[in-house]
Amino acid sequence: MKNEVAVVIVGAGPAGLATSAYLNLLSISNIILERENCCASLWRHRAYDRLNLHLAKEFCHLPHMPHPPTAPTFIPIKDFIQYLEDYVSHFDVKPKYCRMVESAAFHGKAKRWCVMATNSESGVAKEYSCRFLVVATGENSKEFIPDVPGLESFNGEVLHSSKYKSGSKYSGEAVLVVGCGNSGMEIAYDLASYGTKSSIVVRSLFHVLTKEIVQLGMTLLKSSPCNMVDDLVLSLGKLHFGDMTKYGIVRPSKGPFYLKEITGRSPVIDVGTLKKIKSGDIQVLPELKRVDGNEAIFANGNSHRFDAIVFATGYRSTARKWLKEDDYLLNQDGMPKHDFPNHWKGKNGLYCAGLSRRGLAGLSMDAQNVHVVTKEIVQLGMTLLKSSPCNMVDDLVLSLSKLQFGDMTKYGIVRLSDGPFYLKETNGRSPVIDVDTLKKIKSGYIQVLLELIRFDGNEAIFTNGNSHRFNTIVFATGYRSTTKKWV
Ligand SMILES: Cc1cc2nc3c(=O)[nH]c(=O)nc-3n(C[C@H](O)[C@H](O)[C@H](O)COP(=O)(O)OP(=O)(O)OC[C@H]3O[C@@H](n4cnc5c(N)ncnc54)[C@H](O)[C@@H]3O)c2cc1C
Numbered sequence: 001m002k003n004e005v006a007v008v009i010v011g012a013g014p015a016g017l018a019t020s021a022y023l024n025l026l027s028i029s030n031i032i033l034e035r036e037n038c039c040a041s042l043w044r045h046r047a048y049d050r051l052n053l054h055l056a057k058e059f060c061h062l063p064h065m066p067h068p069p070t071a072p073t074f075i076p077i078k079d080f081i082q083y084l085e086d087y088v089s090h091f092d093v094k095p096k097y098c099r100m101v102e103s104a105a106f107h108g109k110a111k112r113w114c115v116m117a118t119n120s121e122s123g124v125a126k127e128y129s130c131r132f133l134v135v136a137t138g139e140n141s142k143e144f145i146p147d148v149p150g151l152e153s154f155n156g157e158v159l160h161s162s163k164y165k166s167g168s169k170y171s172g173e174a175v176l177v178v179g180c181g182n183s184g185m186e187i188a189y190d191l192a193s194y195g196t197k198s199s200i201v202v203r204s205l206f207h208v209l210t211k212e213i214v215q216l217g218m219t220l221l222k223s224s225p226c227n228m229v230d231d232l233v234l235s236l237g238k239l240h241f242g243d244m245t246k247y248g249i250v251r252p253s254k255g256p257f258y259l260k261e262i263t264g265r266s267p268v269i270d271v272g273t274l275k276k277i278k279s280g281d282i283q284v285l286p287e288l289k290r291v292d293g294n295e296a297i298f299a300n301g302n303s304h305r306f307d308a309i310v311f312a313t314g315y316r317s318t319a320r321k322w323l324k325e326d327d328y329l330l331n332q333d334g335m336p337k338h339d340f341p342n343h344w345k346g347k348n349g350l351y352c353a354g355l356s357r358r359g360l361a362g363l364s365m366d367a368q369n370v371h372v373v374t375k376e377i378v379q380l381g382m383t384l385l386k387s388s389p390c391n392m393v394d395d396l397v398l399s400l401s402k403l404q405f406g407d408m409t410k411y412g413i414v415r416l417s418d419g420p421f422y423l424k425e426t427n428g429r430s431p432v433i434d435v436d437t438l439k440k441i442k443s444g445y446i447q448v449l450l451e452l453i454r455f456d457g458n459e460a461i462f463t464n465g466n467s468h469r470f471n472t473i474v475f476a477t478g479y480r481s482t483t484k485k486w487v
């Protein structure tokens with residue numbers, strides 16, 4: 001049997017949960033389809049034991065539920081999972097688990113998405129039909145391990161960082177970590193803490209900062225230009241760590257927040273790894289070229305013997321596998337085609353949340369965007385009007401648009417006391433459908449003026465007495481019927 005719903009959200013990670021919570025607040029029917037048997041599976045099953053949130057709590061909460069003042073600045077993973085469970089029950093989010101979405105296609109004639117999901121417990125496939133579809137399957141949907149020649153000849157354990165739990169079982173062994181992002185650097189540290197001979201492959205330039213410096217930078221970014229913040233955090237980072245070049249760790253020439261902005265790559269947040277590199281407890285090695293039995297051969301020609309290899313080489317989005325007929329929102333890698341902040345909105349009621357490479361803060365913004373369906377709000381209202389009373393529809397679309405645009409009174413835009421569809425019905429006046437004008441008003445690119453009372457040369461004088469000079473005037477003051485003239 002087909003399930004009809006307004007919105008289908010694919011994925012019950014933080015992005016899917018936040019989107020559903022928002023829609024629940026607006027009483028918009030929605031379903032989350034999640035392939036695993038729980039929500040936030042990344043945090044429950046694919047994280048190592050010593051992981052805490054890398055970013056301060058003010059950048060790691062979902063909409064409408066900040067962490068309490070008593071919570072530690074850097075939240076331990078078990079507390080974050082508890083937070084997500086509280087979030088789910090508070091906003092009455094009820095994902096359908098063990099539903100692997102296999103395909104989603106838009107049917108132009110019916111103007112609906114058809115989503116096919118297989119129940120992994122019963123093996124039964126079911127169709128869901130919806131007007132809006134939200135891709136929330138994450139940037140970390142599938143583990144990525146690069147092709148390394150000879151890897152199949154390695155006799156020890158080969159694993160992805162998502163399967164790594166703790167260094168305790170490798171004590172006394174030689175373990176190679178490939179990848180120097182946050183996971184790789186922390187796993188190398190964890191291994192060394194358990195008395196493992198820990199080595200890490202570093203083949204690219206990257207920034208290392210402390211979590212406190214990153215917190216300061218993120219706070220300053222709210223009010224200061226990126227280049228100034230980068231200069232400051234770089235000076236602090238250099239003071240804190242000194243020159244790490246001789247240990248094989250070289251900083252890029254561009255600043256950490258600038259690089260995050262344009263490439264999505266985060267600076268590494270040090271958990272003590274650099275100290276262990278300096279003391280020789282962790283060995284830094286260049287690019288891994290090939291493997292021959294238990295020997296790993298590196299770009300400088302040297303080879304070393306290892307008992308295990310951990311690939312901390314990241315993840316890939318898998319959205320492209322199941323999302324059909326979209327050539328606007330996502331690229332071939334299943335990531336947004338358009339740059340932030342225009343990355344989240346596709347065509348035909350398609351949206352994505354959690355794919356902006358901006359962590360929990362970014363996915364919270366996406367979740368709030370998704371409910372904002374501007375033109376679609378009107379479309380939704382017109383559809384609902386077929387079966388619901390005008391005052392109910394007006395209440396709904398007004399709540400939606402207030403959430404979307406916020407209070408515009410201070411910018412000179414004041415709503416009428418009657419609802420938009422009631423006014424359309426009674427005096428024929430349509431609501432304005434925003435094409436991003438309000439955004440430009442808020443940012444100061446468009447100036448809102450009061451009633452124009454007269455001209456004096458090129459000066460226009462307004463009811464508040466102010467005058468402004470203009471070169472051109474466009475009257476968008478409507479039309480009149482001329483029938484009366486000749487009937
Ligand atoms: C080790 C690690 C540490 C991190 N630390 C931080 C941090 O401190 N702060 C921060 O902001 N960010 C951090 N991140 C980034 C983090 O991934 C995101 O912030 C967040 O988990 C992303 O949420 P999401 O909902 O977009 O994706 P996910 O959490 O990946 O959720 C996507 C969901 O979609 C489901 N899914 C996928 N495909 C299908 C399908 N076909 N059908 C049905 N369901 C499907 C998955 O099972 C999953 O549950 C970290 C990431 C990692 C890997």
